[in-house]
Amino acid sequence: QSQSRIPLGNTNDELAHLSTVFNDMLDKMQLYIEQQKQFVEDVSHELRTPVAVMEGHLKLLNRWGKEDPEILDESLSASLQEVERMKTLVQEMLDLSRAEQVEIHYKNEKTPIKQVVHQNYNNFKMLYPNFVFNLDDDLNEEIYVSIYRHHLEQILIILLDNAVKYSTDRNEVHISIASDDKFVHVAIQDFGEGMTPEDADKIFNRFYRVDKARSRHKGGNGLGLSIAKELLLGYKGNISVDSVLNHGSIFRITLPIYKETDSEL
Ligand code: ADP
Numbered sequence: 001q002s003q004s005r006i007p008l009g010n011t012n013d014e015l016a017h018l019s020t021v022f023n024d025m026l027d028k029m030q031l032y033i034e035q036q037k038q039f040v041e042d043v044s045h046e047l048r049t050p051v052a053v054m055e056g057h058l059k060l061l062n063r064w065g066k067e068d069p070e071i072l073d074e075s076l077s078a079s080l081q082e083v084e085r086m087k088t089l090v091q092e093m094l095d096l097s098r099a100e101q102v103e104i105h106y107k108n109e110k111t112p113i114k115q116v117v118h119q120n121y122n123n124f125k126m127l128y129p130n131f132v133f134n135l136d137d138d139l140n141e142e143i144y145v146s147i148y149r150h151h152l153e154q155i156l157i158i159l160l161d162n163a164v165k166y167s168t169d170r171n172e173v174h175i176s177i178a179s180d181d182k183f184v185h186v187a188i189q190d191f192g193e194g195m196t197p198e199d200a201d202k203i204f205n206r207f208y209r210v211d212k213a214r215s216r217h218k219g220g221n222g223l224g225l226s227i228a229k230e231l232l233l234g235y236k237g238n239i240s241v242d243s244v245l246n247h248g249s250i251f252r253i254t255l256p257i258y259k260e261t262d263s264e265l
Contacts, residue, residue, distance in 0.1 A: 102234025
């Protein structure tokens with residue numbers, strides 16, 4: 001691999017400079033290729049489990065299911081569940097790949113953040129009546145952020161879904177929204193299982209789950225947070241987490257406030 005690099009001369013001339021630039025490019029491409037390879041490996045790995053589970057159930061059906069209605073029922077519904085999981089996985093991979101192109105396609109979007117946060121807050125209250133949702137809104141008036149509305153909704157849904165999914169006995173979710181002169185800050189807090197600092201460093205990585213079996217049981221593929229992060233970075237925003245194991249987590253997102261000049265970029 002090092003042989004394919006352009007050798008650096010001793011001179012300090014333009015050629016030497018160019019060689020450095022080319023070598024940097026080679027390194028970046030190498031890294032990109034490695035990442036893509038890793039991604040394909042991860043995807044194959046993720047698809048193997050649902051396929052194996054379905055294969056098991058189909059074999060069972062083939063052998064006993066024709067006479068035994070109980071096996072028939074159970075194996076059919078288990079197989080359907082795996083099909084659902086694969087559908088979600090494919091959709092999430094598409095979302096992830098599109099999120100990488102946000103900068104190119106969604107430069108001039110402008111979305112009323114107050115309205116979208118309130119709307120999602122109301123939706124979740126309706127969806128989960130056994131949960132208490134609080135909304136602490138510090139914004140006096142509507143503020144527009146530079147993001148495509150659907151993407152903002154997608155990020156909020158990922159975080160609110162997780163807050164519900166990883167709550168334990170205290171079914172409470174706090175949402176807050178505030179701003180400074182450049183950014184809007186939204187925080188989503190739960191009082192659920194939380195995580196260690198080591199896990200907190202990794203949960204934005206693709207396919208990373210703190211507890212694979214448990215997350216899988218809850219229908220998770222470990223892609224939600226990486227989609228959210230990829231989207232936010234694409235819009236020059238960010239996401240972070242503060243979490244304490246067995247006490248809960250706060251996810252914070254920031255998004256740049258829309259400026260009229262943005263549309264001229
Ligand atoms: P998943 O589909 O598994 O939920 P995510 O990418 O959304 O995938 O999250 C990755 C992992 O981060 C989860 O599997 C879970 O272990 C952890 N996690 C995410 N949100 C929370 C939360 N609110 N509380 C505790 N753990 C969380």
